[in-house]
């Protein structure tokens with residue numbers, strides 16, 4: 001698809017276009033980005049405790065999500081916050097989804113599924129909006145935008161000193177979750193975003209893939225000279 005974003009095409013945006021805040025290239029901006037991005041790690045909700053983000057911090061985090069690249073400016077994703085008083089409903093969905101899948105699940109397994117809804121101080125269900133829109137950007141592009149929005153949230157939370165982790169599982173594809181969240185037929189729950197204070201860090205860091213393992217050069221040339 002080769003079209004300009006509506007804001008560019010029609011000279012308007014959903015909000016007034018302003019210059020992005022300047023990033024100080026005279027300082028060690030790259031070093032900062034490397035430190036922030038390189039030190040982010042998925043933190044299991046089991047290790048996320050109070051306090052979670054304040055209302056102000058949550059607003060800042062969601063504003064970072066809004067900075068995701070978004071072909072067609074559709075905001076093809078949204079987040080549903082599950083507050084403490086509603087977690088029991090999500091817990092029920094997790095438990096019933098397990099029973100749907102495995103009617104012989106033990107009480108312990110059902111309780112463990114339920115418990116997953118009660119962990120992180122902030123839990124949001126990330127929803128992809130894939131229905132017909134104008135311009136009708138492909139679903140894959142919308143998912144790319146959603147991934148970027150989620151990464152912005154994760155990095156923002158990490159920069160604020162919180163831990164954050166994603167969880168998914170069979171419940172995401174269940175009708176029960178879509179019904180609980182009141183989703184339209186063309187909306188899909190993708191994962192839960194969990195944010196809170198890290199109670200205990202997992203030792204060690206993930207070994208990241210080397211760029212040479214995921215980059216090649218068109219025409220069969222050696223990318224190796226430029227990419228390690």
Ligand SMILES: Cc1cc2nc3c(=O)[nH]c(=O)nc-3n(C[C@H](O)[C@H](O)[C@H](O)COP(=O)(O)O)c2cc1C
Pocket residue numbers: 040041042043166167168169190191206
């Ligand atoms: C869409 C999505 C869903 C995920 N769901 C789970 C999950 O259900 N359980 C889990 O332990 N990690 C989940 N993760 C986190 C990955 O396991 C984690 O990102 C991966 O292990 C790499 O670790 P890192 O994020 O610390 O680099 C999910 C990640 C993504 C992108």
